Amino acid sequence: MEYFVEIVKALAWPISVIWIGYIFRSEVRQLLERVSSFKYKDVEASFEKSLVQAEQSARNIEKPKLDESESEISQKEQLLRIAEVSPRAAVVEAWTLIETAAMKNGLWVGTAIKRTNPKMILDHLESSGKFSPENLGLINQLRQIRNKASHLPDFAVTQAEAERYLDLAVKGAAVIEASVS
Template identity: 75%
Template sequence: MDHLVEIIKALAWPVAVIWMSFIFRAEVRALLGRVSSFKYKGVEASFGKSLEKAESDAKSIESPAQSQIEESENSQVEQLLRISEVSPRAAVVEAWTLIETAAMKHGLVAGATIQRTNPRMILSHLEASGKFSPESIHLINELRQIRNKASHLPDFAVTQSDAERYLELAVKGAAVISATKS
């Protein structure tokens, strides 16, 4: 009888944890989706995973000529690099404006009084135009998702190097939009 009690004691917590994880699986999934970095012993996953996915899309996209990037965009990129030193998360959010600006310059706006755009509208327009490769659309969608996480998840953390990598990808995405005639 004592052995049975010891077995029950040993299994009580693991069974309770598994049972609670099963009951709250949707909440646990949502919580894990919000984690920007994870480190356990020798294993580490982070914001960089999303960036790696976007970078692999960017590799297959033909880069527009450097001359396509206007001087005002170069100063904005320099400013974003300075912001990344202070607040990498803010730099990610602000880097998205490069894509929005490129889209607005090519006629993608809504609203008569105040011109505006939104991330989903940019993607819809790019897809509908038929002028962009699936890789370009996928890259901009990845950037949108990363930006959304940085904007809306309070516990989302970004390193300076990840913010700089995001900025490079945003510059490339904006250049692709700018290089395509509307």
């Protein structure tokens, strides 16, 4: 009998934790989706997952041939310098490439520039009918990554990941600008 009591004592906490996890599984799932990086022994999940998905989407998109102006090259160099100092800030700032391209695509008409948000940009591009689902999917993935970088306080990005995001943002902006002509 004493042996049985010891087994129950040893299993009480693990079973309780598993049971609570089961009861709150949807909340736990949502919480895990918000985690930007997680590492325990050999298991690691991070920003890398979102970035890899966006890169896979970008492989299906043929980059339009556009002449890069000096200002665009300068802007990209500035973003690369920002990535050296603050990769997270570079991700947030790289989204401006998409915003600028959307503005050239007719998001803002006339002299008044309306207040906008990343979802509004995606909705505008979708409603224009000029973009394939793959192109819109890439822009949406970039938007989601940018949102995580902007709004999650514990979001961690390496310089290399920020530079990869920047390359994807340049490709996304080029796709949007190519539809203008």
